[in-house]
Amino acid sequence: MKNTSEIPIKKLAAKREELTESFLKGSESNLPKAMTQVLDAYFHESYETSSAGPELILNKKPYAVIALGGYGRQEQCIHSDVDLLFLFEKHVPENADKLIQEVVYPLWDIGLDVGHATRSLENCINKAKQDIEILTALLDARFICGMSFLYSTLMEMIRKEIVLKDSNGLIECLIKRNLARHEYFGDSTYLLEPNLKEGCGGLRDYHTMLWIGRIKANLSQPRDLEYFGCLSHEEFKTLTQALSFIWNVRNRLHYIAARKCDQLYFRHQEKLAHVMNYKKQDGQQPVERFLGELHCHMNFLKQQQEMRVYEHENEVINKRKKKAVEKTLIQGINIKNRTLVFASSKIVNESPDLIIKIFEQSAILKLPLAAESKRVVTDFLHRVDTKFSRSRQVLKSFEQILLTPVPRFNVLEAMLSTGFLLKYIPQFQDIINRIQYDEYHLYPVDMHSMRTVQNIKSFGTDQDPAKKRLCADIYNDLEDKTPLLWSALFHDIGKGIPGGNHAEKGAGIAKNILKEKGYNSQYVDKVVFLVQEHLFLIKTATRRDIQDEETAIFCARKIKDPELLKMLYLLTIADSAATGPKAWNDWTAALLEGLFLNVLNILEKGELASSENVELIEKKQEQILLQSSDLDFVKSLFAIMSPRYLLHTDVNDMSAHISLYKELGNQNFVWTVTKTQESNTRTVTICAKDFPGLFSKIAGVFTLNSINILDAQIYTWRNNIALDVFQVMPPPDNILEKEKWENAEKDLKAALSQKLDIGAALKEKRAVYGSSKPKTWERPNAVMIDNKSSSFFTIIEVYTYDYPGLLFDITDSLLKCRLDIWVAKIATHLDQVVDVFYVRDFDGQKADSPKQIAAIEDAVEKSLTNLNS
Numbered sequence: 001m002k003n004t005s006e007i008p009i010k011k012l013a014a015k016r017e018e019l020t021e022s023f024l025k026g027s028e029s030n031l032p033k034a035m036t037q038v039l040d041a042y043f044h045e046s047y048e049t050s051s052a053g054p055e056l057i058l059n060k061k062p063y064a065v066i067a068l069g070g071y072g073r074q075e076q077c078i079h080s081d082v083d084l085l086f087l088f089e090k091h092v093p094e095n096a097d098k099l100i101q102e103v104v105y106p107l108w109d110i111g112l113d114v115g116h117a118t119r120s121l122e123n124c125i126n127k128a129k130q131d132i133e134i135l136t137a138l139l140d141a142r143f144i145c146g147m148s149f150l151y152s153t154l155m156e157m158i159r160k161e162i163v164l165k166d167s168n169g170l171i172e173c174l175i176k177r178n179l180a181r182h183e184y185f186g187d188s189t190y191l192l193e194p195n196l197k198e199g200c201g202g203l204r205d206y207h208t209m210l211w212i213g214r215i216k217a218n219l220s221q222p223r224d225l226e227y228f229g230c231l232s233h234e235e236f237k238t239l240t241q242a243l244s245f246i247w248n249v250r251n252r253l254h255y256i257a258a259r260k261c262d263q264l265y266f267r268h269q270e271k272l273a274h275v276m277n278y279k280k281q282d283g284q285q286p287v288e289r290f291l292g293e294l295h296c297h298m299n300f301l302k303q304q305q306e307m308r309v310y311e312h313e314n315e316v317i318n319k320r321k322k323k324a325v326e327k328t329l330i331q332g333i334n335i336k337n338r339t340l341v342f343a344s345s346k347i348v349n350e351s352p353d354l355i356i357k358i359f360e361q362s363a364i365l366k367l368p369l370a371a372e373s374k375r376v377v378t379d380f381l382h383r384v385d386t387k388f389s390r391s392r393q394v395l396k397s398f399e400q401i402l403l404t405p406v407p408r409f410n411v412l413e414a415m416l417s418t419g420f421l422l423k424y425i426p427q428f429q430d431i432i433n434r435i436q437y438d439e440y441h442l443y444p445v446d447m448h449s450m451r452t453v454q455n456i457k458s459f460g461t462d463q464d465p466a467k468k469r470l471c472a473d474i475y476n477d478l479e480d481k482t483p484l485l486w487s488a489l490f491h492d493i494g495k496g497i498p499g500g501n502h503a504e505k506g507a508g509i510a511k512n513i514l515k516e517k518g519y520n521s522q523y524v525d526k527v528v529f530l531v532q533e534h535l536f537l538i539k540t541a542t543r544r545d546i547q548d549e550e551t552a553i554f555c556a557r558k559i560k561d562p563e564l565l566k567m568l569y570l571l572t573i574a575d576s577a578a579t580g581p582k583a584w585n586d587w588t589a590a591l592l593e594g595l596f597l598n599v600l601n602i603l604e605k606g607e608l609a610s611s612e613n614v615e616l617i618e619k620k621q622e623q624i625l626l627q628s629s630d631l632d633f634v635k636s637l638f639a640i641m642s643p644r645y646l647l648h649t650d651v652n653d654m655s656a657h658i659s660l661y662k663e664l665g666n667q668n669f670v671w672t673v674t675k676t677q678e679s680n681t682r683t684v685t686i687c688a689k690d691f692p693g694l695f696s697k698i699a700g701v702f703t704l705n706s707i708n709i710l711d712a713q714i715y716t717w718r719n720n721i722a723l724d725v726f727q728v729m730p731p732p733d734n735i736l737e738k739e740k741w742e743n744a745e746k747d748l749k750a751a752l753s754q755k756l757d758i759g760a761a762l763k764e765k766r767a768v769y770g771s772s773k774p775k776t777w778e779r780p781n782a783v784m785i786d787n788k789s790s791s792f793f794t795i796i797e798v799y800t801y802d803y804p805g806l807l808f809d810i811t812d813s814l815l816k817c818r819l820d821i822w823v824a825k826i827a828t829h830l831d832q833v834v835d836v837f838y839v840r841d842f843d844g845q846k847a848d849s850p851k852q853i854a855a856i857e858d859a860v861e862k863s864l865t866n867l868n869s
Contacts, residue, residue: 007045007049008041008042008045008046008049008106009042009106009107009109009110011041011042011045012038012039012041012042012107012110013110015038015041016035016038019031019034019035019038020078020255023251024252024255024275029244030244031077031078031247031248031251032074032075032076032077032247032251033074033076035076035077035078035080036067036071036074036075036076039071039076039082040067040144042107043065043103043144043145044144044145046102046103047065047145047146050099050102050103051098051102052095052098052099052101052102053099053102053146055095055098056093056095056096056099059093061088061089061093061096062088062089062146062147062150063086063087063088063096063099063146063147063150064086064087064143064144064145064146064147064148064150064151065084065085065086065087065103065144065145065146066084066085066086066087066141066142066143066144066151066154067083067084067085067141067142067143067144068083068084068085068137068138068140068141069081069083069137069140070083070140071083071084071142072137072140072141072142073140073142073207073210074142075203075247077247077250077251077254077260078251078254078255079113079254079257079258079259079260079261080113080254080260081113081114081115081260082107082112082113082114082115083114083115083116083137084104084114084115084116084117085116085117085118085119085124085138085141086099086100086116086117086118086119087119087120087121087124087146087150087151087154088118088119088120088121088150089120089121089150089153090120090121090122091120092118092119092120092123096118100116100118104116113260121150121153121154121157124138124154124157125157125158125161125162128158128162129161129162132170132173132174132177135158135162135170136174136207136211138154138158139158139210139211139214139215140207140210141154141155159218163214163215167215167216170215171212171215171216171312174208174211174212174215175208175309175312175313178204178205178208178305178309181198181204182199182200184198185198185199185200185202193263193264193265193266194263194264194294194295194298195262195263195264196246196249196250196253196262196263196264196298197250197262198262199298200302201295201298201299201301201302202246202262202298202301203243203246203250203301205301205302205304205305206239206243206301206304206305208305208308209225209230209304209305209308210222210225212308212309212312213225213228213230213308216312223236225239230308231304231371232371232375234375235304235371235375238300239300239301239304241297242297242298242300242301243301245293245294245297246294246297246298246301248276249264249272249276249294250262252272252275252276253268253272256268256271256272256275264294269287269290269291270286270287272287272290273285273286273287273289273290273291274286276290278290282430282498283497283498283499284434284435284498287435288434288435288436289435291435291444292433292434292435292444293433295433295435295444295447296432296433299417299433299447300417303413303417306409307368307371310338310339310368311337311339311371313338314337314338314339315337328340328361328365330354330357330358330361331343332344332347332348332351332354332357333354333357333358333361335365335367336370337370338367339367339368339369339370339373340358340361340362340365340367340368340369340370340373341370341372341373342354342358342373342376345376345379345380348376348380348383349380349383352380352383352384352388353388353391353393353394353397355377355380355383355384355420356394356397356398356420356424357397358373358377359397359401359411359414359415359420360397360398360400360401362406362411362414363400363401363404363406363411364400364404366406366407366408368409368414369414369418374414374417374418377418377419377420378418378419381418381419381420381423384420384423384424388424389423389424389516389517390516390517390518392518394424395517395518398424399482401415402453402482402485402486402489403457403481403482403485404457405454405457405458405461407458407461407462407463410450410451410453410454412450412453412454412489413447413450416428416432416446416450425513427493427496427509427512427513428446428493429496430493430495430496430497431444431445431446431449431492431493431495431496432444432446433446434446434495434496436495443578443579443580445492445495445496448492448578448579449488449489449490449491449492449493451578452488452489452491452571452574452575452578453485453488453489453574454578455488455573455574455577455578456475456484456485456488456570456571456574457485459471459472459474459475459476459570460472460475460476465573465574465577465578465584466573466577466589468589468593470593471569471570471573474566474569474570475570477566478563478566478567479563483523483526483527483530483567484530484567484570484571486510486514486527487510487526487527487530487531487534487567487571488571488574488575490506490509490510490513490527490531491503491506491530491531491534491571491575492506493506493509493510493531494506494507494508494509494531503531503532503533503534503535504532506531506532507528507529507531507532510524510527510528510531511524511527511528514527526564526567529564529568530564530567530568530571533558533559533568534568534571534572534575535572536555536558536568537555537568537569537572537592537595537596538572538575538576538588538592540554540555540595541588541591541592541594541595542588542591542825542834543797543825543834543836544789544795544825544836545713545790545823545825545838546591546594546595546598547644547648547713547823548790548823550789550790550791551595551598551789552595552598552599552601552602553602554789555595555598555599556599556602556603559599559603560603561603562600562603562604565596565599565600565603566600569592569596572592573589573592576588576592586680586681587681587710587711587727590676591711613643613647616647617643617646617647620646620651620654621638621646623651624651624654624655624658627655628655628658634658637658637661637717639718640717640718640719640721641715641717641718642715642716642717642718644715645715645717645723648713649715653685653725656672656685657685657687657723660672660685660687660723661687661721661723663687664687664688664689664721668688668689668749668752668753669686669687669688669689669748669749669752670686670687670688671684671685671686671687671745671748672684672685673741676727680729680730681710681727681728681729681730682727682728682729682730683725683726683727683728684725684726684727684728685723685724685725685726686698686722686723686724686725686726687721687722687723688721688722688724688752689720689721689722690716690720690721690722692815692818692820692842693812693815694722694724694752695712695714695724695811695821695824696758696808696811696812696814696815697748697751697752697758698724698726698748699807699808699811700751700758700759700761700762700805700807700808701744701747701748701751701758702726702728702744702807703762703765703804703805703806703807703808704744704747704758704761704762704765705731705740705743705744705747706731706732706740707728707729707730707731707740707744708728708729708826709726709727709728709807709824709826710727710728710729710826711726711727711824711825711826712724712725712726712727712821712823712824712825712826713725713823714821714822714823714824716820758808759808759812762804762805762808763805765804765805766803766804766805781798781799781800781801781861781864781865782797782798782799782800783796783797783798783799783856783857783860783861784796784797784798784799785797785847785853785856785857787846787847787848787853790838792840792846793822793823793838793839793840793846794819794838794839794840794846794847794848795836795837795838795839796814796836796837796839796856796860797834797835797836798810798833798834798835798836798837798860798864799833799834800833800835800864801833802833806833806835807826807835809863809864810835810837810860810863810864811824811837812863813859813860813862813863814837814839814856814859814860816859817847817852817855817856817859818841818842819839819840819841819842819847819856820839820840820841820842821837821838821839822838822839822840823837823838824836824837824838825837
């Protein structure tokens with residue numbers, strides 16, 4: 001006899017496939033609901049044709065099949081779980097397993113991930129009391145088939161025995177769980193690999209809004225958010241559009257990944273942009289436009305969820321305090337439920353300056369605008385006209401907003417979400433939700449700009465990105481902070497114009513805006529300089545030898561004013577910290593601080609005279625001699641040390657180097673590895689007998705042992721001894737770090753004694769691990785040769801993509817060009833590597849002839865092409 005369950009399951013499988021094809025073609029607009037309906041049809045038919053079901057009912061064991069979670073909410077995506085509850089009145093009968101086998105097993109057979117529970121009413125309630133996850137699944141419960149009175153009874157029991165007994169406690173639990181989830185998954189409205197479900201701004205934020213509504217007001221459907229006044233009609237419309245877009249992306253992601261997947265990884269993003277028909281426009285790649293729209297929708301979910309949470313917290317506080325509406329010092333603006341409200345919409349029409357005043361009060365009182373106030377602002381944006389935008393009083397209010405720190409929320413973001421910021425500064429339009437698609441910038445340009453402003457206002461607080469008193473002191477000592485804050489707001493505004501050179505373009509835009517606002521030329525020039533040069537210090541710190549006095553002098557001559565330098569330093573930190581961990585970490589912080597202090601010293605005290613350098617060297621020598629027991633030996637070493645080494649090396653480090661040299665004897669090299677105190681890096685000091693290619697071999701050994709070089713200072717004494725100081729990241733496995741360094745030391749001994757072929761070993765490593773391919777679209781390799789910035793060295797900049805052995809390949813190609821490396825700056829920026837080398841030829845001269853330059857470019861480019869092709 002034919003199994004009756006085969007018919008509905010075959011129908012289900014065929015219908016799901018048909019729906020998926022229709023969705024991919026664009027003819028199915030609401031796939032989650034359609035997928036839910038075909039599942040419902042399967043359960044209805046299975047119920048009607050069941051052999052186990054009637055037997056249970058005849059034995060007076062009534063049951064109901066109930067949808068839970070996403071299936072209950074009718075959000076069934078292509079590879080979503082199917083969560084079910086088989087509900088019985090008093091006890092779960094022994095033969096309930098037959099029903100499960102009959103209904104659930106066929107779903108497993110066609111590849112659906114089905115989670116099911118078989119429980120009695122009492123058991124459901126007990127479980128829900130103990131576990132918030134079970135409770136939220138039941139809050140989404142939807143009756144499918146069976147005895148409907150069981151479903152109704154369950155819902156009544158949940159409300160009576162759980163929800164009404166401690167609704168505030170349940171909501172607090174949801175809020176805490178949400179915060180923990182956001183902390184773990186990150187803010188998806190900022191991240192370039194957002195989690196569509198669990199991240200801040202993801203679908204879980206929407207679900208949390210629903211759960212809070214169901215607990216507080218027994219909302220039965222999403223539309224009730226509008227009917228009960230939680231959202232305006234326009235807000236609910238925007239919410240529906242946002243959810244539709246995110247579900248569209250999520251379903252396509254499921255299809256591309258061929259499994260349930262909510263993390264939007266780089267490898268899927270360009271495919272999604274293509275299948276969703278995004279085209280290149282306004283200088284943006286299709287994937288950037290796709291991500292920009294996604295971030296816009298997720299940001300809306302984030303803001304709505306945050307407002308629901310804030311409103312709940314205020315209701316609880318106000319019930320305790322029983323406070324009525326309070327008035328602010330500004331007539332027409334009141335405080336209600338710890339949010340700011342307009343006294344009436346009529347008064348806003350009569351006094352449009354209240355639109356900026358309510359944001360100013362939000363910053364001063366650290367209270368957000370009520371949802372209704374945001375709607376009023378949006379409704380009256382037509383009053384933000386030319387007269388309003390050029391008003392001196394409005395400008396003062398805006399400056400107050402820029403200056404005032406608000407830790408919990410960002411007033412500028414509220415100004416942006418209501419549309420006010422765009423009306424006041426229309427030039428901001430081109431960077432709204434604009435994505436810079438690389439692995440360096442984590443956030444859309446507009447959000448990055450907001451975070452940069454927020455970072456500046458955080459100096460000296462618990463949220464200080466620099467975590468150093470220096471920045472707080474500098475910021476607090478600034479006579480006028482507003483040029484710095486304007487520059488933070490505008491520093492990337494030029495990215496809205498295609499074609500690169502965003503700093504220069506942004507400076508021009510900032511100049512026009514500030515002139516329109518009525519600032520004088522001296523003030524405007526400060527902001528313009530800061531915007532135009534906002535990358536100058538970080539590029540110099542990471543790509544130039546900051547120990548070289550010429551570097552500091554070059555910076556000082558460019559910046560000229562100590563106050564301007566201080567503002568540029570703070571802007572650089574705030575910008576880098578708002579960009580992401582690849583732009584801001586302990587190492588870059590230490591480099592930047594060192595450069596800043598060197599330049600500040602020159603600006604405040606004048607360029608260092610050579611006589612001062614001689615005096616400094618003599619003082620160092622005296623200190624070392626006082627510590628030494630072998631005066632003649634140490635004096636003989638002073639005679640062979642280079643002036644550059646004597647000038648820039650710390651006294652304690654010099655003493656350690658002398659001890660290391662004593663230890664060298666007849667060995668090829670000796671080294672020490674120490675932890676750097678100011679950053680989580682290691683200093684590797686190598687004393688070795690110098691020969692051409694030493695640096696290349698060291699770099700190759702580090703690569704073999706997964707040790708990343710950040711910086712290198714190479715000193716050669718006149719007795720042909722190399723004293724090389726490397727700043728490196730520690731090996732990946734900190735627990736076995738000692739063993740890793742011992743292995744690296746063995747490899748270096750083998751390499752220097754010609755027992756280890758570095759090139760062959762690296763080739764083998766590449767074969768095993770492969771090259772690190774860029775996750776974002778490719779930019780071409782580039783080799784830049786600079787013979788102007790240094791009087792004594794040729795500076796070679798190499799822009800490429802990282803892969804195991806890159807540094808070995810570059811330095812090996814420089815060796816073949818008969819070049820000695822004196823300084824190396826190894827820094828990963830954007831989604832490319834920028835490696836910088838200070839070199840001289842074997843005769844000690846700069847490599848500045850056209851023939852030499854052409855040979856270097858050709859050799860380095862060939863070494864890169866071989867690997868990246």
